[in-house]
Amino acid sequence: MTTLKRIVLASRPDGTPTEDNFRLEEVAMPAPAEGEVLVRVEYMSLDPYMRGRMDDTKSYAAPVPVGGTMEGGGVGEVIASNSDILAVGDKVFGMLGWASHAIQPAKMLRKLDPSHGPLTAALGVLGMPGFTGWYGLTELGRPKAGETLVVAAATGPVGSMVGQLAKQAGLRTVGIAGGPEKCAMATETFGFDACLDHRAYDSARNLRAALKEVCPDGIDIYYENVGGKVLEAVMPLMNPHGRIPVCGMISWYNAGGLGAGATSETLTAPALWRNILVKFLSVNGFIISNHFDRYPEFLTNVAPLVAKGEIAFVEDIAEGLENAPAAFLSMLRGGNKGKQIVKVS
Structure with a gap:
């Protein structure tokens, strides 16, 4: 082959991204320089953090430049x-981008162990997302048997x-997900004790009432993935000395700044801070890329x-690199069921 295909950021989104913000290109195939390898990408990962890379705002990582290849992990x-x-012939994982092929320094790639399961596991359950869940829970959640954990985007x-x-550690586990099918997956596939469909509640107050029923002893750990209505529902139910690992806030990603609905009649900044103060809560934000020294421990465990x-x-x-933008936008709306992956080749 003499060319590769890639998807670039065609323009920065104004609010919710659209397919017009992406462009499929075909460019000349590069040759690896000294210390580099050429990888044929077989599968690529789609993750919520990529939405932030589309904005030209100060963050923990540089944005994707307009005209640049969309960033993302891949295996090939x-x-x-x-x-x-x-x-x-080696199978590897790396930040290969939204592309059919990629040149990378060999030292920046991780050779995959086939005993760890299919290639795609390195993008999800044994990759960055699974590692994020493990680190945030074990290091910042500090779970104890008998406690109650709530996590949104539970599937x-x-x-x-x-x-x-958390379930294996002896906690009561309550998930929040979008739709009855995902709630059934949470309990039947992933073993949650209960799961609430956030779409079934028209306000944080009503969601809170439902949470109170399934969390009769309050909430000790809230693993924060989404912000928005769920955070508003959870905060008054947190127990003293509760822990909140802050992993993401997907419900606010598209509005810029704190996002639409970041404040309400009940979740004002003073109310939020008062809950943290009077209940002695530990709220810890983290970016998993700062903790990859723990990744070998995660894999071992x-x-x-x-x-x-x-x-x-x-x-x-x-299926297909050309369908990555549509799959990504669907994921941001909660349209995926499980880890969102694109089969490239």
Whole structure:
């Protein structure tokens, strides 16, 4: 092959992204320089953090430049090598981008162990999302048997990892998800004790009343993925000395700043801060890329559980690089069921 295909950021979104913000291009195939390899991408990951990369705002990572290849993790096969670290035929994970092929320094890629399951596991249950769930829960959630945990986006790769590990640690686990099908997946596939459909409640007050019924002893750990109505419902139910690992806020990503609905009659900044103060809450934001020194420990602990079927995972695989933008936009609306992946080749 003499060309590769890639999806670039055609323009920055104004609010909710559209397919017009992306463009499919075909460009000349590069050759690997000294220490580099050429990878044929087989599967790529779609994750909520990518929405932030589309905006030109100050954050923990630089935005994707207009005209630049969309950023993302991928797995594939080395098809040309100019390195003594990786050989042709090796299966690898790396930040390969939304593309059919990618050139990367060999030292920036991780050779995959086939005993850890299918290639796609490196994008979800044994990749960044699963690691995010494990680290946030174990390090910042500090779970104790008998406590109650609530996690939104419960059937996604982060939330499902959090719920399953918490359940194994002896906690009562309550998920929040969008729609009855996802709630059934949360309880039947991932073993949550209960799951609430946030779409069934027209206000945070009503969602809070339902949460109070399924969390009769209050909430000790709220693993924060979404913000918005769920955070508003949860905060008054937090127990003293509760912990809130802050992983994401997907409900606010499209509006810029704090996002639409970031404040309401009940979740004003003073009310939020008062809950943190008088209940002695530990609220910890974290970016998982700052903690990859712990990734080997995660693999050691969790990969055997996945291999034995003690940690379940669900993948939603879209077909074709050209369909990545549509799959990404659907994911941001909650249209995916499990970890969103694109089969590239």
